[in-house]
Amino acid sequence: MIVVTGATGTIGRHLIETLTGLGRAVAPISRAAGPTAAQVLEGGGVEALFLHPRAVGEHSAELVRLAREHGVRRVVALSAMNVEEPDERQPSRLAGDRNRETEQAAAASGLPWVSLRASSFASNTGRAFGPQLRAGDVVRYTFRGFEESLVDERDLADVAVKALLGQAGAGVLELTGPQSLSHGEQVAILGAVLGRPLRFEEVPPEAAARAMIAGGMPEAFATALMDRYRRHLDRPQHPPTGVVAAVLGRPARTFAQYCASLVP
Ligand SMILES: NC(=O)c1ccc[n+]([C@@H]2O[C@H](COP(=O)([O-])OP(=O)(O)OC[C@H]3O[C@@H](n4cnc5c(N)ncnc54)[C@H](OP(=O)(O)O)[C@@H]3O)[C@@H](O)[C@H]2O)c1
Numbered sequence: 001m002i003v004v005t006g007a008t009g010t011i012g013r014h015l016i017e018t019l020t021g022l023g024r025a026v027a028p029i030s031r032a033a034g035p036t037a038a039q040v041l042e043g044g045g046v047e048a049l050f051l052h053p054r055a056v057g058e059h060s061a062e063l064v065r066l067a068r069e070h071g072v073r074r075v076v077a078l079s080a081m082n083v084e085e086p087d088e089r090q091p092s093r094l095a096g097d098r099n100r101e102t103e104q105a106a107a108a109s110g111l112p113w114v115s116l117r118a119s120s121f122a123s124n125t126g127r128a129f130g131p132q133l134r135a136g137d138v139v140r141y142t143f144r145g146f147e148e149s150l151v152d153e154r155d156l157a158d159v160a161v162k163a164l165l166g167q168a169g170a171g172v173l174e175l176t177g178p179q180s181l182s183h184g185e186q187v188a189i190l191g192a193v194l195g196r197p198l199r200f201e202e203v204p205p206e207a208a209a210r211a212m213i214a215g216g217m218p219e220a221f222a223t224a225l226m227d228r229y230r231r232h233l234d235r236p237q238h239p240p241t242g243v244v245a246a247v248l249g250r251p252a253r254t255f256a257q258y259c260a261s262l263v264p
Pocket residue numbers: 006007008009010011012029030031032052053054055056057078079080081092096097098099118119120121124
């Protein structure tokens with residue numbers, strides 16, 4: 001049995017589907033229904049535990065303790081490339097994500113562990129550009145030249161599967177997409193894949209932040225995001241590491257492949 005926390009999320013859903021397809025017994029954990037992760041661990045017979053930092057919040061150490069007590073053989077934590085940076089440089093902490101604590105709990109577990117340190121998800125572009133794409137072909141966003149290598153969540157889940165099966169080595173894995181792309185290039189690829197004449201119009205960071213806040217993003221999160229862009233303007237943040245391809249034995253999915261997956 002493999003226990004998957006955050007099972008109803010973007011990564012969790014793909015993870016469950018793949019593990020089930022491989023004939024593995026899975027315990028998907030959700031707040032909505034079913035037993036808690038602690039209850040499943042206490043029941044015994046669990047081979048591996050997947051810790052999702054949003055879903056486990058402050059409980060990772062307790063779950064890892066239960067895992068060790070009940071004979072779990074390995075722990076896999078989802079984490080982030082910025083996990084060693086100060087809290088104020090980790091905007092996701094404002095949303096309750098506990099990447100650092102989750103990774104540290106896995107590392108201190110005394111069990112074989114893997115931490116999946118992910119770069120920014122490809123789906124973040126939906127939050128940045130999505131509402132504008134629904135309104136027309138002009139994308140007003142900031143820092144056209146800011147570059148990073150977005151990782152496709154399906155690749156993250158595929159690596160998580162390998163790690164849960166003990167086939168991805170040990171320790172920290174830094175997981176990125178295969179190409180470093182600027183905001184301007186991301187919009188150009190989206191336009192090419194969607195077959196639309198998208199145009200990137202650069203706006204000041206204050207205007208981009210205001211639009212995101214109006215769309216529901218907490219102000220502190222938007223401010224931290226703009227600060228991140230500003231700090232990394234002179235060189236790409238998180239250039240490609242090649243680890244996804246090394247673990248999976250195939251190339252990481254490109255941003256164009258991610259965009260194609262959005263087309264019905
Ligand atoms: N976005 C990025 O660029 C990026 C980069 C690196 C790392 N990460 C990390 O990746 C994680 C996001 O992964 P994802 O896209 O799979 O997340 P997701 O789609 O939001 O799913 C997370 C799951 O956790 C549960 N959950 C959500 N909020 C919760 C809360 N307050 N308390 C308890 N459970 C909660 C939900 O399950 P139920 O409602 O069914 O309980 C949800 O299905 C975050 O921890 C983030 O820090 C993100």
